[in-house]
Amino acid sequence: MSARIALFSLGGTIAMTPGAQGGGVQPTLTGEQLLAGVPGLADLDVEIEARDFRRLPGASLSFDDLRSLANAIGDCDADGVVITQGTDTIEETAYLLDLLHTGRTPLVVTGAMRNPTMAGADGPANVLAAIEVAADPAAHGRGCLVVFADEIHAACRVRKTHSTSVATFASPNGGALGHLVEGRARFLSAPGERVTVRLAPEAGFRRVALVTATLGDDGEILRAVADRADGLVVAAMGVGHVPESYLDALTELAGRMPVLLASRTGAGSVLSRTYGYPGSESDLLARGLTGAGFLHPYKARILLTVLLTAGASWDEIVETVSRAGAVRA
Structure with missing residues (x-):
């Protein structure tokens, strides 16, 4: 047939x-x-x-x-x-x-x-x-x-x-x-675990901003996000690092909306406990950000947009991002 x-x-x-x-x-x-x-x-x-x-x-x-x-x-x-x-x-x-x-x-x-x-x-x-x-x-x-x-x-x-x-x-x-x-x-491999999300037909898509950390940035762009977005993805340096100038703004934003931490490098995962200085991955996670694992920032933004549009709770967002950011086929 x-x-x-x-x-x-x-x-x-x-x-x-x-x-x-x-x-x-x-x-x-x-x-x-x-x-x-x-x-x-x-x-x-x-x-x-x-x-x-x-x-x-x-x-x-x-x-x-x-x-x-x-x-x-x-x-x-x-x-x-x-x-x-x-x-x-x-x-x-x-x-x-x-x-x-x-x-x-x-x-x-x-x-x-x-x-x-x-x-x-x-x-x-x-x-x-x-x-x-x-x-x-x-x-x-x-x-x-x-x-x-x-x-x-x-x-x-x-x-x-x-x-x-x-x-x-x-x-x-x-x-x-x-x-x-x-x-x-x-x-070359068997099907792996998939993450799927159901949306209500009438749900309007929420707005998620993507900010890339760069050398010498004073973080002012983060403050512009506060009243214009429902969520944020930070494309951080290396394994999840940002300039110290970002910290006050990120701490405030993480108290108001979901903020995902991804790597701008294009491959590899953000870490969670290797570095401990201000602006390191462990410092940012302690301030309320959520690590996106292996998810590229573009993918993290898509996922967070869909989850927020579906009305997911904070715990559901953390759990789903953790699964999506893990290594799988």
Whole structure:
């Protein structure tokens, strides 16, 4: 029996063509047009339904767009789902979808670094690979995956690591989950624990700020957050360190809202008890911040936004962030 695949196109480089007035490319192609440019589809035992969901650059997608997409995915009858979108935000949108998707149907996000007018456009190969993964029974129960350049990545840890390379996506903490080999998904590990969150349909997304600690910063930007955000993620130096100038503001903010402590380095975990000076990880945790473990700051912001929107209690936030930030497949 053929696998039924639903393809949702959201725009992005993979769907871009030159604008009518010349100049740069813009997202114009429909899902059907994307599929028409993919060689080898006829050789797959799949039935594909294309849905033209959005035509936006990745940077213009919103939380509401992604919640609407998650709802549409939940309503469709398919064995697997493929989402095509701009690569600028895949590391964030894929994790948001992973948190909102409570079923076992695989979601596979892909895109392209080279638009269809360029030599060596990578969109068709990525779409083919994404469909092959979405149709594979081994992908069930793994939540949302990112498939790019024949690699399969977990949404919870994938990162865009280069501005232009077609091999831009990588998973610094643990590596790829698997690879496409002769058109088949080959996973290197069993499915791991997933964190999911249910949202009320009418809940408005809460605002979570992300502040990166930098050399010589006086911390004034933190004070600007106080009345404009419901939560905060601090992308700290190294294993969780900030300048001493941050301490008064962070102590006050941690008494008013959830504040997560992540590392700006892009790989590795924040620590909890190695350093003990003012502004160190142990000092910040004692002031009420919560360590985000291995979560990248971008992922931590997505998770905290969803938890606050779901009305999670402080204890629930701490427990969920702890699970999400632990090492897992």
